[in-house]
Amino acid sequence: xxxxxxxxxxxxxxxxxxxxxxxxxxxxxxxxxxxxxxxxxxxxxxxxxxxxxxxxxxxxxxxxxxxxxxxxxxxxxxxxxxxxxxxxxxxxxxxxxxxxxxxxxxxxxxxxxxxxxxxxxxxxxxxxxxxxxxxxxxxxxxxxxxxxxxxxxxxxxxxxxxxxxxxxxxxxxxxxxxxxxxxxxxxxxxxxxxxxxxxxxxxxxxxxxxxxxxxxxxxxxxxxxxxxxxxxxxxxxxxxxxxxxx
Numbered sequence: 001x002x003x004x005x006x007x008x009x010x011x012x013x014x015x016x017x018x019x020x021x022x023x024x025x026x027x028x029x030x031x032x033x034x035x036x037x038x039x040x041x042x043x044x045x046x047x048x049x050x051x052x053x054x055x056x057x058x059x060x061x062x063x064x065x066x067x068x069x070x071x072x073x074x075x076x077x078x079x080x081x082x083x084x085x086x087x088x089x090x091x092x093x094x095x096x097x098x099x100x101x102x103x104x105x106x107x108x109x110x111x112x113x114x115x116x117x118x119x120x121x122x123x124x125x126x127x128x129x130x131x132x133x134x135x136x137x138x139x140x141x142x143x144x145x146x147x148x149x150x151x152x153x154x155x156x157x158x159x160x161x162x163x164x165x166x167x168x169x170x171x172x173x174x175x176x177x178x179x180x181x182x183x184x185x186x187x188x189x190x191x192x193x194x195x196x197x198x199x200x201x202x203x204x205x206x207x208x209x210x211x212x213x214x215x216x217x218x219x220x221x222x223x224x225x226x227x228x229x230x231x232x233x234x235x236x237x238x239x240x241x242x243x244x245x246x
Contacts, residue, residue: 001080002032002077004031004034004081005031005032005034005081005083006035006036006069007019007084007085008037008083011041012040013044013046015199016044020047022089025090027093028096031053032077034055037060039059045059066164066172069164076155078155081154082150083149087198088149090197091195099111099152106189108188110157111153112188114130115149117129117198118198119200128200129194131192132150132190134190137181140233143233145237151173151177168220169213175220175225183225215237
């Protein structure tokens with residue numbers, strides 16, 4: 001089974017080394033590693049070019065994070081595709097092996113796992129521990145979603161159902177997973193382990209204003225996909241995160 005892993009970066013020379021190292025240290029070797037850079041002005045691309053584990057890369061201006069992800073998906077040739085951003089790193093050197101073993105044990109169109117939000121500087125310090133729980137698409141109605149950095153799916157699904165919509169901003173990940181899992185009802189399997197460590201400070205969480213905008217886009221995601229949420233769905237999503245803080 002070939003796993004394509006995509007890293008999106010821009011001026012990321014401070015955090016990218018841990019990302020690259022976490023991929024280099026994986027004990028599973030049938031990995032295609034793709035880096036999509038937005039035209040960095042610092043030493044990011046020097047790090048990318050020096051990493052022997054990188055199979056393909058591109059460095060050019062883009063229309064934002066999800067445009068870059070779509071570029072990476074178009075470059076991918078693996079059976080399954082997932083992401084590891086330049087602020088993130090795999091929890092251990094067996095992360096990809098665990099993905100493959102879970103997909104072999106419980107074959108599915110997609111997989112997700114647990115995630116830790118860690119401190120920007122002191123990465124051993126956990127701010128939020130996101131336990132995803134077993135899969136049931138109906139949980140979306142109660143505000144549930146899997147952590148996007150742990151989401152892997154069959155590559156052909158992007159050709160079949162479309163990629164990330166750029167008009168959804170930071171909520172593009174929610175819209176795509178809602179579209180795949182609820183609208184098109186792809187099969188999913190849950191890996192009950194922390195797969196990724198993510199540094200705090202994501203785009204959708206940088207301010208209450210940004211969070212409010214993302215919440216509005218979450219509601220729109222149901223509408224554009226012809227899905228009917230419950231009256232409480234929109235507000236249940238942010239409330240469901242409260243139990244993750246440690």
